[in-house]
Amino acid sequence: MPKSYDVIVIGLGGMGSATAYYLARRGKRVLGLEQHTPGHDQGSSHGRSRIIRQAYFEDAAYVPLLLRAYELWEQLEYDAGRQGELLTLTGGLMMGSPESKTVQGSTQSARAYGLPHELLTAADMHRRFPPLLPPTWMVALYEAKAGVLHPEETVLAHMQCAEQLGAELHFKEPVLQWEAAASGDRVAVTTGRATYEAERLVIAAGHGHCSAGRPWPAAGGGAAGVILVCATWRHRAVSAGALSALYLRRARWSATVWVPGNRRRRRRGQNIVLSAGWPLYARND
Ligand SMILES: Cc1cc2nc3c(=O)[nH]c(=O)nc-3n(C[C@H](O)[C@H](O)[C@H](O)COP(=O)(O)OP(=O)(O)OC[C@H]3O[C@@H](n4cnc5c(N)ncnc54)[C@H](O)[C@@H]3O)c2cc1C
Numbered sequence: 001m002p003k004s005y006d007v008i009v010i011g012l013g014g015m016g017s018a019t020a021y022y023l024a025r026r027g028k029r030v031l032g033l034e035q036h037t038p039g040h041d042q043g044s045s046h047g048r049s050r051i052i053r054q055a056y057f058e059d060a061a062y063v064p065l066l067l068r069a070y071e072l073w074e075q076l077e078y079d080a081g082r083q084g085e086l087l088t089l090t091g092g093l094m095m096g097s098p099e100s101k102t103v104q105g106s107t108q109s110a111r112a113y114g115l116p117h118e119l120l121t122a123a124d125m126h127r128r129f130p131p132l133l134p135p136t137w138m139v140a141l142y143e144a145k146a147g148v149l150h151p152e153e154t155v156l157a158h159m160q161c162a163e164q165l166g167a168e169l170h171f172k173e174p175v176l177q178w179e180a181a182a183s184g185d186r187v188a189v190t191t192g193r194a195t196y197e198a199e200r201l202v203i204a205a206g207h208g209h210c211s212a213g214r215p216w217p218a219a220g221g222g223a224a225g226v227i228l229v230c231a232t233w234r235h236r237a238v239s240a241g242a243l244s245a246l247y248l249r250r251a252r253w254s255a256t257v258w259v260p261g262n263r264r265r266r267r268r269g270q271n272i273v274l275s276a277g278w279p280l281y282a283r284n285d
Pocket residue numbers: 010011012013014015016033034035036042043044045046047049050051052173174175176204205206207209217230231232233234235236237238239
């Protein structure tokens with residue numbers, strides 16, 4: 001009889017580790033399966049720093065997620081007993097010509113949500129940050145709340161907190177395949193060591209598995225439950241906490257797909273495989 005869980009999370013990078021934690025916080029029995037060691041350097045969530053900022057030039061629609069992400073990173077620092085160690089606010093400059101998307105978009109986002117910001121001329125920038133010598137036509141939006149996250153540490157903190165809440169995390173255990181369990185209403189996940197079952201499966205296996213636009217690792221046609229292939233590049237590690245929380249709240253009935261071009265679409269249904277990488281792969285049975 002395979003060991004059974006509420007949710008299995010495949011991949012414990014930035015997305016998967018946050019997902020495991022927030023599920024465990026909600027009292028779910030969670031199994032996390034990772035092919036490498038904790039906080040490894042073989043995926044996308046490593047390299048010592050990841051930028052975080054609020055005045056997203058890409059689209060103002062991100063701002064509520066980012067505000068929530070800041071709250072959750074602060075909460076994570078507290079929960080993991082690592083206050084001031086995961087997120088470092090450095091301030092950030094969004095530089096470009098006055099008409100550029102970087103400057104226009106970030107200003108639009110800042111104004112739409114009343115985010116503290118300053119608009120600087122080239123001379124202002126040089127005065128405030130003497131090593132910078134921008135051309136005279138260049139301007140910038142300065143955002144004091146921009147900063148960096150320390151990705152390896154955030155992944156480890158999420159894992160630590162998930163385990164404290166009873167999540168089972170297995171390392172060096174690559175998933176070989178997932179499919180509908182014999183019962184028809186559960187998902188069966190097979191690794192080199194065992195087969196496990198769960199009501200829900202979250203696939204957070206990283207960019208390599210999304211970008212090819214194919215289901216991974218096997219098309220689990222007919223499997224019950226919402227199945228998410230968490231996004232990587234587009235969703236950004238910095239908002240992993242907020243995004244995971246958002247996804248999981250909706251996971252029973254729907255999921256959110258971020259399609260290329262940053263337009264958000266929602267799909268409803270029981271069996272969904274989503275990838276937010278490029279190109280979009282989505283299937284709704
Ligand atoms: C160079 C670079 C710079 C970046 N800069 C920024 C930035 O400044 N700000 C920002 O917000 N974002 C940035 N990003 C994006 C951000 O880092 C990623 O979006 C995020 O780390 C993705 O996390 P993930 O969990 O989806 O993927 P990953 O961290 O790759 O995690 C996927 C996990 O799944 C595991 N896995 C895969 N297959 C299996 C299997 N079969 N069985 C078990 N486990 C499996 C992998 O081992 C891995 O641990 C950057 C990315 C890169 C590469």
